[in-house]
Amino acid sequence: MxxxxxxxxxxxxxxxxxxxxxxxxxxxxxxxxxxGSPSIVHAARGKFPSHKSLAFQNTHTGDKLKLTYFEKGRYIQGALREINFVLRDFRTGDVYPIDIELLDQLHDLKLALGINRPFHIISGYRSPYTNAQLHDQSAGVANNSLHMQGRAIDIRLEGFDTRRIRNAALVMRRGGVGYYAESDFVHLDTGKFRTW
The missing domain is CATH 1.20.5 (Single alpha-helices involved in coiled-coils or other helix-helix interfaces)
Structure with missing residues (x-):
């Protein structure tokens, strides 16, 4: 034809x-x-978001945060510091810089899901001490976890099926996507694309 x-x-x-x-x-x-990712689509259309915002709720500390972290072509340093604090290692209190690429991945996931609610944080940054403890308790915790580099996060959304979060993250094909059905969360990281 x-x-x-x-x-x-x-x-x-x-x-x-x-x-x-x-x-x-x-x-x-x-x-x-x-x-491709939404950023590829925006680039192809000649559009980039004028601002990027995220909302978090830390399930362990109760901390809540909703803010714009990117505006007028630049990342807002004060907002990034606030995000670093909310995603800190709640066991030790250690704060570490969260990878901007991870934040952009969460922002694009938020857009893909069409939601405007907070990501519930199960685990953000993990100190080497915390990671070693968790690794001793569970084979599911990597010895050299990207959580220790501020490049990984474990999330869920209240009242939202975690399979939908996983599926949207898989379509984006960015970083690692782990699905933990029994614990009801999705792991995202900025490593090479892989799934489990």
């Missing part, structure tokens, strides 16, 4: 070959935009 459509609109075989190549190239670009 494609052959007939192309033949009806072009004169010779070389034009058909070029039209097929153009068609395949456009198809490939559309597929990348569909599978």
């Amino acid at each position: 494609l052959q007939r459509i192309l033949e009806s609109h072009v004169g010779d075989d070389s034009d058909i070959l070029l039209s097929r190549r153009r068609f395949i190239r456009h198809l490939a670009c559309g597929t990348l935009l569909t599978l």
Whole structure:
């Protein structure tokens, strides 16, 4: 059918070959935009968000935070410090810089899910001491966890099926996506794309 459509609109075989190549190239670009992250889609459309905001609720400390962390083309340092504090190691009180890429990943996930509610934080930053303790208690805790670098977070959303969170994160294909059905949370990190 494609052959007939192309033949009806072009004169010779070389034009058909070029039209097929153009068609395949456009198809490939559309597929990348569909599978890519929202930032790729924004870039392709020439649009970048003018601001990015997130809301958190730490399930262990009760801390709540809702703020804009990116505005007018720059990250807001005071907002990033507040996020670092809310995502601190609640066991030791240690505060560590959270990877901006992780925050952007959460922002894009929020947009993909179409939500405007706080992410409930199960675990943000983990000190090496805390991580070693948890690793001794559970085989599910990596010895060199990205939590210790501020590059991982465990989340859930109140009244929201965690499978939907996992599925949206998988479509984004950014970083690690772990699904813990029994504990009802999703792990996200900024490492290479992988799932478990």
